[in-house]
Amino acid sequence: MIHATKRIAGGAGLAAVLVKRAPVLELDWDTRSKSRFSATDSTGREIGVVLPRGTALRGGDVLVAEDGSLLRVVASPQPVLQVRHCREHGSPFDLLRAAYHLGNRHVPLELQPELLQFEPDPVLADMLRRQHLIVTEAQAAFEPEGGAYGEGAGHGPHHGEHDHDHGHAHGHAHAHHDHAHHDHAHAHAHAHAPVPSGKPVGIPVKAQDAGHVHGPGCGHDH
Template identity: 40%
Template sequence: MLIINKLLPQGAGLAPVLLKRAGVLALPFAARQHHEANLSDGEGAELGLRLPVGTTLRGGDVLVAEDGSLLRVEAAPEGLLQVRASAKQSLADLFRLAHQLGEMHVHMEAAADHLLLPGDPELAQWLERQDFALAPTEAPFDPPNLLSQLPEVMAQQHEQHEHHGHSHDHDHGHAGHVHGPGCNHGH
């Protein structure tokens, strides 16, 4: 088993020629949340991931094995839910949902008119009961840390309020870190 014990975020410091030569390790989002795991590279080689506690792998990160070999991490396509506001809702409803999901520690990717969420059947049922439009999709899932994304989502919501002739000043702080299904943080 080849042990991987070093991470270069986004390949920092590596020459482009080395990045081109690196192998590829495509992993779904849940697998990229583990700092310690036994994996396969898709070609039959066994890999032992042994990174510092709390490490999360992102697409574009480069792993360095004990033998000096390099593996570039990619987000593997996986089953997701694309969530949009229904005909009875507004974009502001979708932004409020993004905030609520963040408070529930659900990982997401937010775009101007939709959210991408893990393809969780219970989550899908909950969203359907709230009348959101859902579409299953298959795509790579590499959501940012919610705390880095939330200010952008809330700014878009405030812009929407201002288009209606008024603005609001709210405190939208959120302390802590983001969790997802199977995070094993004792919740």
């Protein structure tokens, strides 16, 4: 048995050609929702998956085996119930109400623009039909919503950027404030510079010689 202990969500950062060539692990939701299980890949190898507790696999994820090989995870078709609103007697709002009631019962639920999808439950199917919803059985890949704060709940790429920009602008504001404060203090110091006090100092001043004025008794030729 070969063990796989690393998950790459959605195969992020891997070349598409490598992912396409990788052996496949086709798994239903019940298996993918477990962090430890064994399965057989498309080449017949027995794979032991050991992931951190609480990890769930999604179709498109890639596992890295202990020998460095890659394994592509595929969500296998499985029995599901699909719920749609009645176009003649209902509205899309009926699906919203159905999602609310199923969520109250903590039912793993996949949301799509035109339908809801969950694992077969005859009691829930009957409840939804009484609400004039159309419930049908199908074989399809099942990818229920993750928890709001758990596995697969992303924070958005802009959250960190927002904090950086806010801090950057805030820092600039402080810098401008400090600069203005410094200028104000500098001007204030000049305006209120203390006038030297103490004993007056006498400074001798030499009178400037008056310019020579020619007259009849100056004693030299003109």
